[in-house]
Amino acid sequence: MQLSVWTYEGPPHVGAMRIATAMKGLHYVLHAPQGDTYADLLFTMIERRNHRPPVTYTTFEARDLGKDTAQLFQDAAMDAIERFKPEAIIVGASCTAELIQDDPGGLIEAMDLPCPAIPLELPSYQRKENWGAAETFYQILRHLADKSVSPGPREGRKARANILGPTALGFRHRDDLIEVRKILEQLDVEVNLVAPLNARPSDIARIGNADFNIVLYPEIADEAARWLERTFNQPRIRSIPFGVSATRAFISEVAELVGADPTPALGDTSSRLPWWSRSVDSTYLTGKRVFIFGDATHAVAAARIARDELGFEVCGLGCYNREFARDVREAAKDHGIEPLITDDHLEVEDAIGKAAPEMVLGTQMERHIAKRLGIPCAVISSPVHVQDFPARHSPQMGFEGANVIFDTWVHPLVMGLEEHLLTMFREDFEFSDEAGPSHHAAHAPNTAHKAPVMEEEVIPEPEVTELDSPAWTQEASKELKKIPFFVRGKAKRNTEAFAAEFGRGEIDLDTLYDAKAHYAR
Amino acid sequence: MSVATTLPGCDAPQAQSAAKPVLRERGQREVFCGLTGIVWLHRKMQDAFFLVVGSRTCAHLLQSAAGVMIFAEPRFATAIMEERDLAGMVDAQDELDRVVTRLLERRPDIKTLFLVGSCPSEVIKLDLAKAAERLGAQYMPRVRILNYSGSGIETTFTQGEDACLAALVPVMPAEAEAAPKQLLMVGALPDIVEDQFLRLLGQLGIEHVGVLPARNARDLPPVGPNTRYILAQPFLSDTAMALEGRGATRINALFPFGAEGTSDWLRAIGREFGIDSAHVEAVIAPGRERAARAIEHSKAALQGKRVTFLPDSQLEVPLARFLHTELGMDPVEVGTPYLHASHCADEVALLPETTRISEGQHVDNQLDRVRSDKPDLIVCGLGLANPLEAEGFTTKWAIELVFSPIHGFDQAGDLAELFARPMRRRDRLEV
Numbered sequence: 001m002q003l004s005v006w007t008y009e010g011p012p013h014v015g016a017m018r019i020a021t022a023m024k025g026l027h028y029v030l031h032a033p034q035g036d037t038y039a040d041l042l043f044t045m046i047e048r049r050n051h052r053p054p055v056t057y058t059t060f061e062a063r064d065l066g067k068d069t070a071q072l073f074q075d076a077a078m079d080a081i082e083r084f085k086p087e088a089i090i091v092g093a094s095c096t097a098e099l100i101q102d103d104p105g106g107l108i109e110a111m112d113l114p115c116p117a118i119p120l121e122l123p124s125y126q127r128k129e130n131w132g133a134a135e136t137f138y139q140i141l142r143h144l145a146d147k148s149v150s151p152g153p154r155e156g157r158k159a160r161a162n163i164l165g166p167t168a169l170g171f172r173h174r175d176d177l178i179e180v181r182k183i184l185e186q187l188d189v190e191v192n193l194v195a196p197l198n199a200r201p202s203d204i205a206r207i208g209n210a211d212f213n214i215v216l217y218p219e220i221a222d223e224a225a226r227w228l229e230r231t232f233n234q235p236r237i238r239s240i241p242f243g244v245s246a247t248r249a250f251i252s253e254v255a256e257l258v259g260a261d262p263t264p265a266l267g268d269t270s271s272r273l274p275w276w277s278r279s280v281d282s283t284y285l286t287g288k289r290v291f292i293f294g295d296a297t298h299a300v301a302a303a304r305i306a307r308d309e310l311g312f313e314v315c316g317l318g319c320y321n322r323e324f325a326r327d328v329r330e331a332a333k334d335h336g337i338e339p340l341i342t343d344d345h346l347e348v349e350d351a352i353g354k355a356a357p358e359m360v361l362g363t364q365m366e367r368h369i370a371k372r373l374g375i376p377c378a379v380i381s382s383p384v385h386v387q388d389f390p391a392r393h394s395p396q397m398g399f400e401g402a403n404v405i406f407d408t409w410v411h412p413l414v415m416g417l418e419e420h421l422l423t424m425f426r427e428d429f430e431f432s433d434e435a436g437p438s439h440h441a442a443h444a445p446n447t448a449h450k451a452p453v454m455e456e457e458v459i460p461e462p463e464v465t466e467l468d469s470p471a472w473t474q475e476a477s478k479e480l481k482k483i484p485f486f487v488r489g490k491a492k493r494n495t496e497a498f499a500a501e502f503g504r505g506e507i508d509l510d511t512l513y514d515a516k517a518h519y520a521r
Numbered sequence: 522m523s524v525a526t527t528l529p530g531c532d533a534p535q536a537q538s539a540a541k542p543v544l545r546e547r548g549q550r551e552v553f554c555g556l557t558g559i560v561w562l563h564r565k566m567q568d569a570f571f572l573v574v575g576s577r578t579c580a581h582l583l584q585s586a587a588g589v590m591i592f593a594e595p596r597f598a599t600a601i602m603e604e605r606d607l608a609g610m611v612d613a614q615d616e617l618d619r620v621v622t623r624l625l626e627r628r629p630d631i632k633t634l635f636l637v638g639s640c641p642s643e644v645i646k647l648d649l650a651k652a653a654e655r656l657g658a659q660y661m662p663r664v665r666i667l668n669y670s671g672s673g674i675e676t677t678f679t680q681g682e683d684a685c686l687a688a689l690v691p692v693m694p695a696e697a698e699a700a701p702k703q704l705l706m707v708g709a710l711p712d713i714v715e716d717q718f719l720r721l722l723g724q725l726g727i728e729h730v731g732v733l734p735a736r737n738a739r740d741l742p743p744v745g746p747n748t749r750y751i752l753a754q755p756f757l758s759d760t761a762m763a764l765e766g767r768g769a770t771r772i773n774a775l776f777p778f779g780a781e782g783t784s785d786w787l788r789a790i791g792r793e794f795g796i797d798s799a800h801v802e803a804v805i806a807p808g809r810e811r812a813a814r815a816i817e818h819s820k821a822a823l824q825g826k827r828v829t830f831l832p833d834s835q836l837e838v839p840l841a842r843f844l845h846t847e848l849g850m851d852p853v854e855v856g857t858p859y860l861h862a863s864h865c866a867d868e869v870a871l872l873p874e875t876t877r878i879s880e881g882q883h884v885d886n887q888l889d890r891v892r893s894d895k896p897d898l899i900v901c902g903l904g905l906a907n908p909l910e911a912e913g914f915t916t917k918w919a920i921e922l923v924f925s926p927i928h929g930f931d932q933a934g935d936l937a938e939l940f941a942r943p944m945r946r947r948d949r950l951e952v
Contacts, residue, residue, distance in 0.1 A: 001600040001602055001616040003600055006584055007577060007601075014581065034552060034673040035552065035582070036578065036673065037904055040904030044907045045907070049907065050908060064674075095577065095640075096578075123604075124577065125604040
């Protein structure tokens with residue numbers, strides 16, 4: 001048993017729901033107890049969908065267990081087909097139904113159904129949401145793709161691509177797709193099929209009609225793309241267009257594959273990130289230490305953008321989905337740091353505390369951790385809350401996505417001039433720590449009614465973190481308080497490490513400033 | 522205990538006037554399971570921790586339902602069962618010991634620990650009662666360990682509170698020999714509401730009042746043959762049975778919603794304790810008058826409007842009565858996950874003859890009825906609210922009625938406003 005308060009991923013059947021809800025004309029018959037319908041809320045509330053997810057739950061109760069839950073399942077399947085007339089259904093069990101050992105796949109086979117029925121094996125006690133989505137998508141393709149379809153020769157026609165991976169409840173999937181379509185249009189590439197988002201089962205049949213595949217989200221579509229490569233001989237684009245460089249690489253890779261001229265797409269002038277990042281106000285971003293955590297794909301991409309396009313230093317990198325841990329390990333090696341592969345939020349919190357970053361890029365959970373630690377934060381990956389399904393166009397991919405990323409990441413940080421002022425006037429009552437940077441959501445200027453004379457406050461001794469760390473003198477303690485709050489944690493840690501390394505018995509002013517000189521970068 | 526069988530001892534024959542046909546349906550239910558009760562119960566009992574023994578789905582549900590609370594070091598968690606726990610029973614009990622030990626080391630402030638059963642733990646017949654007993658022997662007196670089931674196969678939404686309180690009844694102290702007649706108020710209420718009721722009961726002159734659940738789960742009120750209990754919530758059938766098993770007697774009344782409901786609730790207590798009715802009227806007059814005045818603000822938006830409740834919390838029948846008798850609304854269909862015939866008899870009697878009362882759910886059939894009824898307002902869960910809005914209906918999401926202070930005189934206006942606001946918003950928006 002794993003003790004858990006927060007889980008980064010739901011169970012695998014929620015992944016299957018994400019595929020079913022993304023598609024049209026597909027219905028999911030889920031063998032599940034009363035109460036599992038809570039998952040509908042994720043779609044109707046967080047993503048604000050205006051339809052119920054196309055899921056029928058058998059809703060068995062305790063009194064059904066002695067009887068025929070199998071019959072209940074078959075009745076629910078028949079009802080759903082009669083009522084919704086889907087082109088195809090997927091059938092499976094939630095975690096509880098897995099235990100009562102009705103076999104939805106077998107039960108469906110015994111029925112004479114008017115549409116294809118795809119059985120799903122989603123082991124709830126070993127796997128999670130992303131895996132469930134990937135497996136479901138792969139099974140749908142395997143069952144519905146018409147293997148006799150092929151794109152035929154290229155003469156006299158545009159190249160054709162499938163775009164794979166966008167789902168329901170995907171972080172910015174809606175807008176990423178718009179940006180990727182824009183690029184393909186500039187390269188004169190035709191979109192054969194987008195799946196699962198808005199695809200119908202009958203559309204899936206002609207997936208073989210494309211020359212190649214573009215996988216936007218490996219967590220969802222990697223397995224499907226590998227199968228397509230084997231079955232239809234469709235090559236796959238390796239670049240994922242997160243950030244300016246990766247977008248350029250993506251354009252070049254597609255252009256090369258289809259024999260198109262990349263110039264118009266590369267010459268796209270909508271990319272403002274490079275100039276924004278070079279303008280002098282961004283100088284203060286140099287070397288800012290960021291801690292990055294999320295799904296592997298978004299985390300690795302964010303680390304690259306952070307270092308190469310914004311000039312940050314990546315001081316922590318991790319993901320919660322073990323299936324893609326290898327990508328994170330490689331990237332971490334490239335950044336010269338230890339990877340963090342865990343689905344335990346307490347471990348993430350500890351790692352962030354230890355790294356003492358100046359900024360956190362993560363999920364909804366890291367947003368809360370950062371808030372608790374008083375560190376600026378931006379969201380780069382699922383799981384996310386309702387505010388990260390915005391009304392406005394907010395992609396992460398393509399050149400517009402890079403613009404969005406620049407604004408989103410820089411916004412929580414103190415602006416350069418403000419940081420400068422904070423350092424200059426740190427004793428100033430209006431720039432007290434409590435005031436915080438003006439971009440913090442929690443900013444509430446509470447200095448308005450204060451007398452402009454600061455009371456001599458009692459400085460508590462800094463917490464002793466380790467038993468053997470030397471004690472701070474009152475004077476050094478007070479000096480530490482003068483260091484702006486967003487770098488104070490690091491200064492404290494560095495000073496203590498320095499004192500321990502050089503055998504200083506206590507930390508006085510000299511130790512503090514010797515340490516500062518020692519660690520100067 | 523299955524939710525649909527009538528409870529033995531609680532199936533008093535209904536008064537003829539209150540006997541209305543009830544439409545009973547089976548099929549897909551769009552409801553929460555009892556685990557959701559933890560979200561408000563853990564705020565109420567400040568020394569208690571709720572450990573769900575379940576699957577990742579259970580953890581995911583709690584996190585979805587608890588929203589932002591999940592980040593405030595909440596006093597609940599899930600022991601997520603993994604494959605190796607399903608392999609053998611002995612192993613699962615050992616694992617449970619390990620998890621509980623780790624938890625109690627981390628949180629020395631916990632005085633009561635609830636082991637909460639879920640669908641997966643019930644289906645594999647993991648004996649949590651035995652685990653609670655074994656661990657209790659180890660940790661008493663520092664920590665009391667109890668168990669109940671919040672599983673979806675056995676409980677719907679607020680029935681989780683019922684199961685939890687019913688688990689507390691056996692450990693309530695016995696009242697002293699020759700104890701005076703005392704009152705027990707049953708059901709978790711927001712602190713502010715509980716305090717208002719205690720003040721009113723004090724003004725009535727009732728000296729001995731206990732509350733279940735107590736704010737401190739180790740500080741339970743006594744119970745015995747001289748205890749008269751009154752329900753503040755309509756979903757407490759198992760708790761009521763357990764209290765009667767210990768000799769307590771129920772005071773029958775309307776539930777304390779609105780000016781009328783709250784007055785009837787207090788009058789019933791007054792009668793039971795032999796308090797002069799003139800004094801009772803004098804005590805309730807100011808609050809009753811304030812409530813009537815506050816309700817008036819919402820009347821324009823609601824009077825004459827047709828309302829449908831979809832099943833969610835068992836609050837539907839009393840709330841439909843409130844909207845009908847105090848705001849002039851016309852209840853078209855009142856759906857409830859479970860209708861307790863005797864606890865709700867007085868409420869049902871006050872609904873119009875034309876109201877369709879339904880118990881249980883076949884969600885698609887029910888939505889077909891909604892579409893042909895075309896009510897002005899639909900009270901429903903969040904899984905249905907936006908889809909129904911997109912079809913052109915006006916909705917009020919039901920969960921808020923469980924999470925907000927709505928009982929008593931001084932919340933009557935807020936309660937009416939909860940229903941009026943979506944109607945007014947609809948009229949206001951021009952896009």
